[in-house]
Amino acid sequence: MNPILHELKAKQWIWNASNSQGKGHSKRLTTGYEALDSVLSGGFPSAGMIHINSYLGCGELRLILSILRQMPQHEVAQANNKLRVFIAPPFQLNAEFLLDEKIALEHLLVIKPATQEEALWSAEQCAKSGVCEAVFLWQNQLKHTQIRKLELAALHGQCHCFWFDNNRQCMSNLPLTLSLLLSRENEQMQIKVNKQKVGWAKPAINIKLPFKSRTQLRFKEARKAVNNIVQLRATP
Amino acid sequence: MQFDTCSLWIYLHFTQLHLNVIENTQVHDERELAQPRAIYNMQSNQLVQLNESALQKGIKHGMGLASASLLYPQLNVHEYNEEIEKHALEHMANALYLLSSDIVLMPPNGLVLRAQNMLKLYGGLGPYWQNISRCLSQLGYRYQSAAGFSIQACKVMAKCKQGIISQERDVIEQQLFKCSLAHCDIDLKDFEKLKRIGISTVDELSRVPLSQLANRISRYSVGIIAELRGQAPSKVTFFAPSISYEDYIELLYDISLVDKLVPVLKHALKKLETFLYVRNTQCLHIDVSFYQREHEPLQIGFDSAMAIYRHQDWLEIASLKLEQVRFASPVYALKLVCEKYEVAHASVDDFFTHKSTHIETMSLTSRLASKLGQQKITRLNFIDDFRPEKSTLALADIKSKSLNHAQSVFADRPGFLLETPTLLQQKIQLIKGPERMICGWWDDGVVTRDYYIGQSQQGQQMWVFKTPEKDWYLHGYFI
Numbered sequence: 001m002n003p004i005l006h007e008l009k010a011k012q013w014i015w016n017a018s019n020s021q022g023k024g025h026s027k028r029l030t031t032g033y034e035a036l037d038s039v040l041s042g043g044f045p046s047a048g049m050i051h052i053n054s055y056l057g058c059g060e061l062r063l064i065l066s067i068l069r070q071m072p073q074h075e076v077a078q079a080n081n082k083l084r085v086f087i088a089p090p091f092q093l094n095a096e097f098l099l100d101e102k103i104a105l106e107h108l109l110v111i112k113p114a115t116q117e118e119a120l121w122s123a124e125q126c127a128k129s130g131v132c133e134a135v136f137l138w139q140n141q142l143k144h145t146q147i148r149k150l151e152l153a154a155l156h157g158q159c160h161c162f163w164f165d166n167n168r169q170c171m172s173n174l175p176l177t178l179s180l181l182l183s184r185e186n187e188q189m190q191i192k193v194n195k196q197k198v199g200w201a202k203p204a205i206n207i208k209l210p211f212k213s214r215t216q217l218r219f220k221e222a223r224k225a226v227n228n229i230v231q232l233r234a235t236p
Numbered sequence: 237m238q239f240d241t242c243s244l245w246i247y248l249h250f251t252q253l254h255l256n257v258i259e260n261t262q263v264h265d266e267r268e269l270a271q272p273r274a275i276y277n278m279q280s281n282q283l284v285q286l287n288e289s290a291l292q293k294g295i296k297h298g299m300g301l302a303s304a305s306l307l308y309p310q311l312n313v314h315e316y317n318e319e320i321e322k323h324a325l326e327h328m329a330n331a332l333y334l335l336s337s338d339i340v341l342m343p344p345n346g347l348v349l350r351a352q353n354m355l356k357l358y359g360g361l362g363p364y365w366q367n368i369s370r371c372l373s374q375l376g377y378r379y380q381s382a383a384g385f386s387i388q389a390c391k392v393m394a395k396c397k398q399g400i401i402s403q404e405r406d407v408i409e410q411q412l413f414k415c416s417l418a419h420c421d422i423d424l425k426d427f428e429k430l431k432r433i434g435i436s437t438v439d440e441l442s443r444v445p446l447s448q449l450a451n452r453i454s455r456y457s458v459g460i461i462a463e464l465r466g467q468a469p470s471k472v473t474f475f476a477p478s479i480s481y482e483d484y485i486e487l488l489y490d491i492s493l494v495d496k497l498v499p500v501l502k503h504a505l506k507k508l509e510t511f512l513y514v515r516n517t518q519c520l521h522i523d524v525s526f527y528q529r530e531h532e533p534l535q536i537g538f539d540s541a542m543a544i545y546r547h548q549d550w551l552e553i554a555s556l557k558l559e560q561v562r563f564a565s566p567v568y569a570l571k572l573v574c575e576k577y578e579v580a581h582a583s584v585d586d587f588f589t590h591k592s593t594h595i596e597t598m599s600l601t602s603r604l605a606s607k608l609g610q611q612k613i614t615r616l617n618f619i620d621d622f623r624p625e626k627s628t629l630a631l632a633d634i635k636s637k638s639l640n641h642a643q644s645v646f647a648d649r650p651g652f653l654l655e656t657p658t659l660l661q662q663k664i665q666l667i668k669g670p671e672r673m674i675c676g677w678w679d680d681g682v683v684t685r686d687y688y689i690g691q692s693q694q695g696q697q698m699w700v701f702k703t704p705e706k707d708w709y710l711h712g713y714f715i
Contacts, residue, residue: 057696057713061651080593083600091652094712095618095628099645110614110630111604118612122604131596184695186667 012148013173015197032070039193039202040178046073048177049151049161053194056090056166058184061136063191064162065101068134077133078104085109085126087137088119120146127161128153134160140167148175242466243352244361244403247390248372249380250345252285253321256377258314259287261503262488273312276301284316318344323484327507328375329475334514335367339475340387346394348387348472355403365401384408387470388421388463392438395419413439422460426453438464481511481574490529490566494558497526497567501554504572505547512577518543519577522550530565538606542598543578549599556607618645622675623683624653624711648689650699650712657709660700664690670702689714 008014028042037043044050044067054060068074084107086093093110109126113119119139126132127150135154142150142163154161154177163176179194181204192204250256254275263269272290274283283299293308304311321344328347329339338350351364358364361383372379382399384390389412393399396415402408415438417427429452435441441461450458462468483504491497501524512518520543525535538554605613614630621627648668669688676683685701692698699712 055694055696057650057652057698057715058694059697059714061715081597082593083597089652091713092628092630092655093616094624094649094651094653095616096624096645096649097651098616099618100647100649105616105618108616109601109604110616111608112612112614113608114612118608122608125600125603129596129600131593131600184691184697186691 012175029071029073031067033067033207035205035207036067036191039191039205040196041199044071044160045177045197047155047158047160048197049147049154049163049175051163051165051174051176051179051194052182053165053167053180054182055184058182059189060164060182062101063182063189064134065103068160069102074133080131081107082133083107083109083126083131085111085122085132085135087111087123087126087135088113089136089138120150123150123161124153126157127159128157130157130159132157132159134162136162136164138164140165142174144174151175151177242385243350244355244383244385245387245390246349246351246365246368246381246383246401247342247387247394247399248347248349249382249391249394250321250325250347250377251380252287252378253324253345254314254316255285255287257320257324258488260376261485262500271312272308272310273314274304275316276313277316283313317486320486321345324377326475326478327483328372328377330477330511331371331375332368333475333477335371336364340472341475342391346391348390350474351383361401361403382411384412386463386466387472388460389466391421392417392419392464413437413442417441420460420464422457423454426457429453481508481572481577483507483572484569485571486569487567490568492563492566494561494563497558497570498551498555500570501558501572502547502551504570505550505554508550508572508574509545509547512545512574515577516580517577518545518580519574521574521576523573523575524554525571525573526563526567527569527571528563528565529568533571534561534563536561539602539610540598541602541605542595543580544599545580553602553606556603559607622673623681624649626681628653650697651715652713654711657701657711660708660710662692664692664698664700666690667697673701687711 005014009016027046028040028044029046030043031037031040052060052064084103086109089110089112095105098105098108111119111122113122116139119137120142123135123137126135137150142165147163150161150163174195176195176197178196181192181194183190183192185206187208188206189208190204190206193199193202195201252275255273258273259269270289272293272295273287274290274295275285276282277284281300283295283297283301283304286295286297290308290311293311295304295307295311301313304313322341325341325343325345325347329341332339332347332349336349336351336354338353340348340350342348349368351361354364355361358367369381380394380397380399381401382390382393383401383403384393385405385408389408390399392415393408393411396419398411398414400407400411417430417436417438420427420438422430430436430441430449433452435444442465446458446462446465446467449461459468463470485500485504487500491500504524508522519540521537521539523535523537525533527533536557538550538557540549540553544550601613611632614632617629617631619627619629648671666688667690670686671688673683673685673687684704687699687701690698690700697714698710699714701709701711703709
C-alpha cells in the first residue's frame with residue numbers, strides 16, 4: 001500500500017467503503033422526513049457526533065428534537081429516564097419551549113462551564129456515561145483531536161452528541177459522524193450534508209419546518225368551554 | 237464496672253504499634269519495608285520500637301539516638317507519638333467489636349477482651365480465638381497475647397511473653413508463676429521493696445500471704461497484687477464504638493503535590509469503606525482536612541449525589557475535586573471525617589430495570605458537580621407565569637426532585653431567552669404577531685409588550701417586542 005495512504009488510514013482519516021458493513025455506523029434510524037432520509041442513506045446514525053452548522057436561531061434545535069422524537073431509541077430513552085444535557089448554551093434556555101417540545105424537565109441538565117476545556121470534559125463525560133440520550137454542545141472552534149475524542153465517547157455511550165456552531169468556514173476533514181449545514185428561507189429549512197460516514201456529501205435539500213401555532217389551539221379550547229353552559233329554565 | 241473473678245480475659249500486648257502503623261499506612265514497596273526503622277522516644281532518649289532489619293544491624297531497644305546512629309547512620313527514625321497508638325487501638329477495637337462484645341482499651345498499647353461471655357456463642361475458646369487472631373492478622377499489627385482469669389494476670393503474662401490461650405486454671409497458673417514482677421502495674425518503689433525481701437517473680441509472691449505484705453507496700457500495689465491472684469475484681473470501662481467516623485493519618489514526609497496524596501487518601505477511604513460496609517451503611521458527605529505545614533488546615537468537603545460507600549467511587553469524586561486544589565504549604569497529615577451515614581436499603585430491583593440508569597445518572601451528576609462546582613450545573617423549573625423572564629427558573633440543587641409539570645404552555649416560544657432584552661439592532665421582517673402581553677400589575681414587574689416573531693436576512697428567527705413607547709427589543713431566538 002502507498003505509505004501515505006497507510007498513514008492516513010492508521011489515523012482513521014480516510015474511510016474505506018469495504019468496511020462499511022458491521023460497524024456501529026451502519027444502523028440508520030429514520031428521521032421522519034423522507035427527503036432527509038434519502039440523502040442520509042436511510043436516516044440518522046444511531047450514535048455519534050453530529051455537527052450542526054447554522055446561524056443561531058434558524059430552527060436547528062427544533063429540527064433535531066423533532067427528529068429525535070421520531071426515533072425508536074427515543075422511547076427507550078424516555079422509559080429509562082435518560083438525560084438530555086445542554087452544555088454552554090449561549091443564552092438562557094427557555095423551560096416553556098422545552099416543555100412544549102415534550103422534554104421532561106427532570107431529565108434535563110444544563111451545564112454552564114467557565115472554559116472550553118471544562119465544556120469538552122463535561123461533554124465527554126456525559127456522552128460516554130451511557131445515561132444520556134443526547135448531548136447538546138455549543139462551541140465555536142473545536143480541534144480535530146477534541147472532535148475525535150467526543151465522537152468516540154458518543155459511540156461508546158451510544159448517544160448523540162450535537163455540536164452547534166455558527167462558524168461558516170467549516171473544515172471538511174473532521175472526524176464527525178455527520179455534518180449538516182442548515183439555513184432558512186421563510187418556512188423552508190435548507191439542509192446540506194457536508195459530510196457523513198458511509199456515504200457522500202449531498203447537495204442541499206429543503207424541508208418544511210413551520211411554527212406550530214398552539215396559541216390558536218388554546219383559543220379554540222376556550223370557545224369549546226362556552227358550549228358547556230346548561231341553560232336553566234324557570235318553570236312557571 | 238466490677239466483675240467476678242472467674243471470667244476469662246485475653247490480653248493483647250502490641251509491641252510495636254507505632255512502627256506497624258507507619259509500615260501499614262505509608263510504606264508501599266518491599267524495598268522500603270526492609271529498611272531499618274526505629275521509633276524514638278524523645279523524653280527518655282531511647283529507641284522504643286525497632287523492626288527486624290534494625291535489630292540485625294545491632295541496634296537494641298533502649299539505646300540512645302547517638303549510639304544507634306553510630307551503628308547505622310541511615311536508620312529511619314520516627315518520633316514516638318502516643319496519640320497515634322491510641323488511634324490505632326481504637327481502630328482495632330472497632331474491628332474487633334464485631335467479633336467480641338466486651339473490649340477494654342489499655343492505652344497506649346494494650347487491649348483486653350472478655351472472652352468468657354463469648355465462649356457460648358463461638359462454641360469454645362478455640363473457635364473464638366481463631367476468629368480473633370484472623371482479624372488481628374488482617375490488621376497487620378504484631379502482638380503478644382495471653383489468657384487469664386484476671387486482667388492483671390494476663391497482662392503480666394502477655395508482657396513477659398509467657399502467654400498461652402487456654403482456659404485450664406492449672407496451666408495458666410504455671411505460666412503466671414514464671415513471670416517477673418517487673419512487668420506488673422505495682423509501684424516501682426514497692427517493686428524495689430519486694431525485691432529487697434527476695435520477691436521478684438509471681439511465684440515467690442504467691443507464697444507470701446497478702447496480709448503480711450499490706451504493711452510493707454502501698455494500698456495501690458496491694459490492690460494490684462490482689463487482682464493478680466484473682467482475689468479482687470478489676471475496675472474497667474468497656475469500649476463503646478463512636479457514632480461518627482474519624483481517621484487521622486500522619487504522612488511519612490511532607491507532600492505538596494496533589495497526585496502524591498491520592499494513594500494516601502485511597503488508603504483512608506478503604507478504611508472508611510470497611511467501616512461502612514460492616515455496618516451496612518452508606519454516606520453522602522465526607523470531610524477531609526489537610527494539615528499544612530505553615531498554614532491553617534484546609535478542610536474540603538466531598539459530596540455525592542447518592543449514598544455510596546465504595547472507596548473507588550469516593551476516590552473518583554475526591555480526585556476530581558482535588559484537581560483544583562492548591563496547597564499553600566506542604567501537607568503533613570490528613571484527617572477524614574464522616575459524621576452522618578445512613579443505612580443502605582437492599583435493592584429489590586433486578587439488573588435490567590431502570591434503577592441502574594438512575595444510579596449511573598447520579599454518579600454522573602456527582603462527578604460533574606465535583607469537577608466543575610455545584611453552581612455550574614443546573615436544572616430548569618417551569619413556573620406558571622406569563623412573563624417569560626419569570627417562567628424559567630434555574631435550580632442549582634441537582635438533587636431536588638420537585639420539578640413542576642406544567643399542563644398548559646404556549647406554543648411559539650423561543651428556545652433561547654436573552655437575560656435582559658436588548659434594543660433591536662438589525663432589520664427584520666415580521667412574520668407573525670402581534671401577541672399582546674399586559675401583566676405583572678400584581679407585583680412590581682409590570683410588563684406591557686406586543687410580541688412579534690421576526691426573521692432576519694440570514695434566516696434567524698427572533699422573538700421581538702414593541703413597547704408602548706415604540707421601542708423595539710430583541711428577547712429571544714427560535715432555535
